[in-house]
Amino acid sequence: MAIQAVMFDFSGTLFRLEHRRSWFTDLVDDDGTPLDADEQAELMRRMTAPVTLTVDLDEDHRDAWERRDLDAKLHHKAYLEILRQSGVPGTEQAEALYRRLVDPAEWTPYPDTADVLKELAGSGTKVGVLSNIAFDIRPAFTARGLDAYIDEFVLSYEVGQIKPDPAIFRILVERLGAPAENTLMIGDHTDADGGARDIGCEFALVEPLPTVERPGGLRAALREHGAL
Incomplete structure (x- = not known):
């Protein structure tokens, strides 16, 4: 059936928090040595991993982790x-990161994000953003004029x-006003974003690669499902 609405995940799908060396200038490891490139990359992975827990947490912090996207x-x-x-090292540096x-403002859109949002909106396709997140991401769109293309x-x-609770997908599908079977969900995680299939939506997976390494992933996913 023809796609009438598209739902997008945010992190790793439309935008990505990119590695910037300047963030780690003053960070050192336990013996006082500056963090090398691999250690910096691992820190970034731990900051942005949407589902995978990368450290051992006590019961209190594990509960916070499990419910982190419900409460700031x-x-x-x-x-x-x-x-x-x-x-x-230290609370001050952790707070800065x-x-x-x-x-x-620190998040970078993928190269084709702006164009596909404009094209979808221009074609009359309803567009929604659906994210497991604990802070307001709308300013990332507003700063680039992309909020005009999000319904x-x-x-x-x-x-x-x-996600993947079916309830959150139903909320957006109902707000967009298109039947689930005519709605496509695009995201970077099979389990979390793929939960849209449980209410009858189509699903397309994109890889959460660095933005320079994925210039046309969104467009390819949309074309695969006949949405562009």
Whole structure:
């Protein structure tokens, strides 16, 4: 059936938090040695891994991790502990890195993000953004004029549901006003984003590669499903 609406994940799909060496200038490991490129890359992975837990957490912090995308305070608590266990020296430096993570201005759109959003909106296709997240990502779109092409944002911390719970997909499908069977979900995680299939949506997977390494992933996914 023809696609009438497209739902996009945010992190690793439309935007990505890119590695910037300047963030790690003053960071050192336990013996005072500056972090090397591999250690910096691992820190970035731990900051942005949407599902995989990368450290051992006690019961209190594990609970915060499990519910991090429902509450900003829990999100902060879980990630500060992850950064601490990842070797970030001191609360001040961990807080500085965390502020980067939750600042929409630090996120980089994929090369084809703007064009595909404009084309979808121009063709009359309804467009939504659906994210497991604990902070407002709308400014990342507004700063680039891309908010004009988004019909609805559904963010987990605002609606009290997280992917892959079918409820959060139903919320966005209903707001977009298209039948589930005519709606395509595009995301970078088979389990979380692929949960859209449980309510009858189509699903397309994109790889959460660095932005320079995925110039046309969104367009390819849309074309595969006849949405562009």
